Amino acid sequence: xxxxxxxxxxxxxxxxxxxxxxxxxxxxxxxxxxxxxxxxxxxxxxxxxxxxxxxxxxxxxxxxxxxxxxxxxxxxxxxxxxxxxxxxxxxxxxxxxxxx
Ligand SMILES: *[C@@H]1O[C@H](CO)[C@@H](O)[C@H](O)[C@H]1NC(C)=O
Numbered sequence: 001x002x003x004x005x006x007x008x009x010x011x012x013x014x015x016x017x018x019x020x021x022x023x024x025x026x027x028x029x030x031x032x033x034x035x036x037x038x039x040x041x042x043x044x045x046x047x048x049x050x051x052x053x054x055x056x057x058x059x060x061x062x063x064x065x066x067x068x069x070x071x072x073x074x075x076x077x078x079x080x081x082x083x084x085x086x087x088x089x090x091x092x093x094x095x096x097x098x099x100x
Contacts, residue, residue, distance in 0.1 A: 042067035049100055052077040059100045066090055066099035073099075 046063035053059035070086035087099035
């Protein structure tokens with residue numbers, strides 16, 4: 001029981017001495033975990049979606065905006081927009097579809 005107590009004391013001392021180390025660690029883990037999965041998915045899906053686009057970079061960047069907002073990208077290189085209604089319904093100020 002005594003050793004458990006001193007272990008706890010040691011741990012809490014460590015936490016007090018090096019809070020920034022632990023905080024950075026936790027923040028990094030938190031930032032990495034949820035962000036990586038959807039965005040890497042979007043990268044892959046948008047790569048496919050824009051494969052045949054005239055201006056890949058432009059298509060890809062719009063696609064990524066749509067994907068991160070909608071969490072989906074229609075399949076194929078064009079059309080199929082009903083698969084992702086959220087993308088289909090995103091329009092710019094001129095009423096044109098924003099998403100590739
Ligand atoms: C729609 O998606 C399918 C695959 O899911 C694809 O084969 C087809 O080419 C796509 N349509 C268009 C117009 O790209």
